[in-house]
Amino acid sequence: MNIVILLGAPGSGKGTIAGRLAAEHPELRHVSSGDLLRGAVAKGTEAGKAAKAAMEAGQLVADELIATMIKDVIAETTGDVTMLLDGFPRNVRQAEILEAIGAPVKSVVLVDVPDAVIADRIAGRRTCPQCKAGYHIHALPPKVEGVCDKCGAKLVIRKDDNPDTVKDRLQVYHAQTEPLIAYYEAKGLLRKIDGDQGPEKNAAAFFAVM
Numbered sequence: 001m002n003i004v005i006l007l008g009a010p011g012s013g014k015g016t017i018a019g020r021l022a023a024e025h026p027e028l029r030h031v032s033s034g035d036l037l038r039g040a041v042a043k044g045t046e047a048g049k050a051a052k053a054a055m056e057a058g059q060l061v062a063d064e065l066i067a068t069m070i071k072d073v074i075a076e077t078t079g080d081v082t083m084l085l086d087g088f089p090r091n092v093r094q095a096e097i098l099e100a101i102g103a104p105v106k107s108v109v110l111v112d113v114p115d116a117v118i119a120d121r122i123a124g125r126r127t128c129p130q131c132k133a134g135y136h137i138h139a140l141p142p143k144v145e146g147v148c149d150k151c152g153a154k155l156v157i158r159k160d161d162n163p164d165t166v167k168d169r170l171q172v173y174h175a176q177t178e179p180l181i182a183y184y185e186a187k188g189l190l191r192k193i194d195g196d197q198g199p200e201k202n203a204a205a206f207f208a209v210m
């Protein structure tokens with residue numbers, strides 16, 4: 001097993017890239033920290049209860065809480081698999097935890113998108129609560145409005161995708177996550193793609209450098 005980390009702002013499209021690639025390549029597995037946390041909140045587990053308020057405010061949940069979930073997923077993953085790790089690590093401390101457990105990080109790919117593009121993208125974002133497929137009302141609309149192409153569930157707007165929370169999430173990204181660019185650059189692991197080329201080209205560019 002090895003790991004490719006996706007680095008990028010909320011709304012950079014890293015989740016869409018990982019989802020597309022995992023659907024095309026059986027050896028790739030998409031692991032999204034946000035999906036793990038939303039799953040825990042929906043189930044009402046202790047971790048979910050502890051994470052809920054921070055998530056709704058657009059702040060990071062406690063490092064230990066999400067790190068434990070990620071460690072469990074890594075421990076369960078064996079064989080010839082490349083994990084596309086989306087949303088973790090989110091700050092330098094989490095990167096150090098990942099390193100301390102000896103996770104085999106092969107590369108870190110920055111999905112680069114200007115802030116102005118991001119605000120518009122998040123405003124149009126729609127998500128399938130059942131199979132986690134992502135859509136956008138203009139850039140990537142479902143075949144039938146409001147309905148998931150893949151599983152037929154009714155699409156939703158994520159609770160933290162409102163403009164005020166998005167502003168907070170972008171601030172958190174710049175202050176806490178962006179330092180990871182230099183952190184991984186110093187380790188010689190960083191690659192970068194232009195994340196503003198449309199979903200298909202973004203995914204192809206990612207696959208080419210990962």
Ligand code: ADP
Nearest residue numbers: 010011033034054055059060061066087088090
């Ligand atoms: P996005 O990348 O679009 O902001 P995610 O689905 O990755 O959304 O994350 C949603 C929320 O889950 C974050 O705003 C944060 O509260 C929490 N979260 C996800 N990953 C982490 C992490 N690695 N550390 C702390 N909080 C996290």
